Amino acid sequence: MxxxxxxxxxxxxxxxxxxxxxxxxxxxxxxxxxxxxxxxxxxxxxxxxxxxxxxxxxxxxxxxxxxxxxxxxxxxxxxxxxxISHSICCLPEDSWETIHEVHSHPVALMQCRKYLESHKHLRAVEAADTAGAAKHIAINKLKGQAAICNADAARLFGMKILEEHIEDNKHxxxxxxxxxxxxxxxxxxxQEETNKASLAFTLSHERGSLSKVLSIFSFYGINLTKIQSLPIIGHEWEYMFYIDLTFDDYKLYRQSIDAVKPLTREFMNLGEYKDDTTEQQEENKTTVI
CATH class of the missing domain: 3.40.190.10 (Periplasmic binding protein-like II)
Incomplete structure (x- = not known):
């Protein structure tokens, strides 16, 4: 277990x-x-x-x-x-005519922004969790309130689904x-299935320092799939860089890491693992059919 x-x-x-x-x-x-x-x-x-x-x-x-x-x-x-697909749900005895609030996690509310704009009578209220919003309404029998969550969560708590797939972007x-x-x-x-890594590092505040790191990864045939910077508190204009890499040859990847480390001030290998492409592959199959 x-x-x-x-x-x-x-x-x-x-x-x-x-x-x-x-x-x-x-x-x-x-x-x-x-x-x-x-x-x-x-x-x-x-x-x-x-x-x-x-x-x-x-x-x-x-x-x-x-x-x-x-x-x-x-x-x-x-x-x-x-x-991620969102549904709007309410108590079984409620309906579009009786609900006036919709509760959900702020990210879910943002993902359904256009839908909510088309239902201006609903006041959006932020909650800690999507399913938690539905659970709170169901347990406390809060009439007039709706939740945005996935359809399975709505059914789990005995809520009535008013509409499914209300997210603005279906992808x-x-x-x-x-x-x-x-x-x-x-x-x-x-390790035999490993083809992706997540790294974090800081660099000297010098011109071209990030470009040098990225050039090394390019030289070794490493594919950069994500780069994210985060300010370092207490160090003005200095950043921690988070990157995701994919690779076909684990040895070349390790060689690229050895070449990059001397150029960084602080280096962390956050993990090496297998890339997940299942969902996108299934969607592409559906599109082709």
Missing amino acids: VKIAIQGFEGCFHEMAAKQYFRNNEVKLIYCDTFEQVFHNIEKDDGTMALVAIENTIAGSLLHNYELLCNSGATVVGEKKIH NYTRFLVISPKEKANLVSN
């Missing part, structure tokens, strides 16, 4: 991603109110792993989670990308990182 700490409640997208990634394992989920609590769980128990959202195709990167990952000393051992994906205590990382990752 695998113990997985996630942020959110029953029926949330983190739960969906965890069950899909660990579909061949018996899973015990540890539900947490915040991402800080998620990382605290893997720090206090080396038998616990975590799954955390790191970026969305519409909302962008969750910058705070990068910071938590770096400070945790844990290791990324995998990733899962899932399609809406969230990428989740699977995180393990560093001591256990080798037990859950397979």
Whole structure:
């Protein structure tokens, strides 16, 4: 059995991603109110792993989670990308004529912005979690209130679905990182399948310092799939760079790392793992058919 700490409640997208990634394992989920609590769980128990959202195709990167990952000393051992589809739901006795508020996580509200603009009578209220918003309304029988969450969560809490697929962009994906205590990382990752890495580093505040690093990766045939900068608190105009790389040859990748390290001031290998392209591949198959 695998113990997985996630942020959110029953029926949330983190739960969906965890069950899909660990579909061949018996899973015990540890539900947490915040991402800080998620990382605290893997720090206090080396038998616990975590799954955390790191970026969305519409909302962008969750910058705070990068910071938590770096400070945790844990290791990324995998990733899962899932399609995000939102539904609006309410109590069975409510309807469009009776609801006046809609509750959800601020990112979900943003992803349904155009839909909400077309329903101006609904006041948007931020909540800690999508599924948690539905659960709160259902348990407390809050008439006149609706929630935005995935359809499975709505059914789980006995809510009535008013409309499905209300997200503005139908190509809406969230990428989740699977995180393990560093001591256990080798037990859950397979180097033979490894073709992706997440790195973090700082550079000297000199002209062309980032360009030199990127040129080395290009020379070794390493593909840069993401770059994210985050200001370093207390050091004006200095940044921590987070990058994701994919590669076909693990030895060349390791050689590129050896060449890059001397150019950095602080270097962290956050994890090496297998790239997840399942969702996009399935969507492409559907499009072709």
